[in-house]
Amino acid sequence: MEDLRNADLLLADARALLAEHASVRAQAAHALDALRRDVARAGLESVPVSRLKDVTGGRLRISTLEKAGFGTVRQVLDATPYELQSLPGIGARTAGQIHAAARQIEQAAAEAASLRLDVDRPDHHTTELVVCLHRLVVAGPDLPRALEAAGDLAERLAPLLAQARPARSRLRMMFTLPARRRRAREAVEEIEALLDGAAATRLLLAQVTADLLRPPARDFEAWADFESRSPEYFALLAELAGEPLGTGQGLLPDDLAAKVAAQPLDDTHRRVSLRGYQAFGARFSLAQERVIIGDEMGLGKSIEAIAALAHLQASGDTHFLVVCPASVLINWVREIGSRSTLRAYPLHGPDRPAARREWLRDGGVAVATLDGLHRLGDLAAVELGMLVVDEAHYVKNPETRRSRAVAAWCGRTRRVLFLTGTPMENRVEEFRTLISYLRPDLAAELRSSDVVAGARAFRKAVAPVYLRRNQQDVLAELPERVEADEWVEFSGADFAVYREAVAEGNFMAMRRAAYAEPATSAKLKRLLELVEDAAANGLKVVVFSYFRAVLAAVGAALDGRAHGPLSGDVPAERRQQLVDEFSAAAGHAVLLSQVQAGGVGLNLQAASVVILCEPQVKPSMETQAVGRAHRMGQVRRVQVHRLLTVDSVDQRMLDILRRKSRLFDAYARRSDLAESSGEAMDVSEQTLARLVIEEEQRRLLPGGS
Structure with missing residues (x-):
């Protein structure tokens, strides 16, 4: 049957993509391990040989090593078994134990190593890793979606094709038991239904597989691409290194962090990979609904907001509003267009009325300026999926017109996300004002004693509404x-x-x-x-x-x-x-x-x-x-x-x-x-x-x- 042959081809395409992706990832993982060992070995030059006793619970006697001039763990790793056995009192078994203890320390150091890919000082292992990551990056933002589709097809089609095997031949069906024939017919029907909507999926698999099968880039090409879009490389590197979702949970208590981690995050409309801390930030905004993300400058707060908007779009919401200073309006429009499938409408300048009408009719993300928000008019009939306010510290004075406009929109919007890198630059009272737009109850409960008790007590008090991470906490690779x-x-x-x-x-x-x-x-x-x-x-x-x-x-x-x-x-x-x-x-x-x-x-x-x-x-x-x-x-x-x-x-x-x-x-x-x-x-x-x-x-x- 033609449907079964098409299903065979589709399954083969899915398995080919999964296999090729696994191969590329394995190569990248091998390069990553080699680079980590390089970093670890360099660090072990300052680790005294006495640390070998810690690993073995004090069972190793290292005085002979120290007398022979072995001062660091790195020197032990560089020595051959023959060199160790030639020392008085050290036999083959002891030499093996010494090497095993040193390798255990090396492994621990490698797992904890912070990697920095230095474009000005590329060595062999770093270049090998960048070339491997390049193959994954050029596969584009559709790679995660293609892998998910391929995995789903492989999981569903393989058992269906096995059940439908008798249906490949009329003669075989004649000699098949009735119950088995019935299961074969049911499997064929399921396969036909699955193939009905598979044309776009087949094209997606073919395109992404072709990208992965490209020959590895030359060294200089990979480094040039890395320099132009390094965040995508580092996002893949973090994923490859097993960066946990909870990375960068700030000072959130464990129960709140667990709630955030359990929040789903749909990537159907997102066209960018997220770092673990960025996914956590997006989930925080969705789980808590009305929050301030105060990540330090340069960590990608806008990407976290776009990820939340993309999730809500997939959940059925249609209209969103971003409010920002005029200086960054164009940047927001560009980011939304490049990081998601959502359409952005700049409600600014002479084309504002037309953009407003189109946004109201078709949905998407309207981007307005803080000073122009009051001119949007009566949009009470619009149900916003989320309001995002960038550089939110600009509305810390409740008496200004821009602050009153933001407060009015906050009052009629369920989900509100404030973004600001410096929310507490002056008086804590002004930060309390920002919280009052989102959670008046929490703002009223903040006690002066929380402030006097110090930063940690204050941050704990505002944890339900406030998340802040710093560069040194989450961007170990930053030069x-x-x-x-x-x-x-x-x-x-x-x-x-x-x-x-x-x-x-x-x-x-x-x-x-x-x-x-x-x-x-x-x-x-x-x-x-x-x-x-x-x-x-x-x-x-x-x-x-x-x-x-x-x-x-x-x-x-x-x-x-x-x-x-x-x-x-x-x-x-x-x-x-x-x-x-x-x-x-x-x-x-x-x-x-x-x-x-x-x-x-x-x-x-x-x-x-x-x-x-x-x-x-x-x-x-x-x-x-x-x-x-x-x-x-x-x-x-x-x-x-x-x-x-x-x-x-x-x-x-x-x-x-x-x-x-x-x-x-x-x-x-x-x-x-x-x-x-x-x-x-x-x-x-x-x-x-x-x-x-x-x-x-x-x-x-x-x-x-």
């Missing part, structure tokens, strides 16, 4: 960040301008005085040296300053060779275009940006050198700016250079800001130990300016106060 304070002295001309600004009590003029005379500016000279060094190494640079005048001076000094600047008056579409041009530039390039413009919503991981022209009043502003480069997708070590002038406003600011930063870390970043009140976290710009001006006037002006 290191090297920070350097570049101290310089005022030139004579710049100091004269600075002294005049101090006398006038002009805080902003004091902050930019080091660039007043570009021809002699020591800061500008050091900046150019850093840029030239980056150019010699083919590295991309992003230069941040609060002041447009400073960026103009830098741009002029670079003779127009810089992209940008990104500033508040540059439309969101143009900002993204500038970032795209900077990222696409071959080799070295420089991007200029105001810290308040480039620090929000833009992905700058093409840059591995960050230069900050002056310290910022808010530590979080600098953290956000640096986080745009040092984030998921970064494949190079990030160098952060802060340009600072000795005996100046810079030095005075840092003393105050470091104290503020420590408090912020305690409450919002690390959630370790904090002994201070949340109210002490606020150092306003006005207070900071007054303190610095008074200090500098006392220091520089005779009789100054």
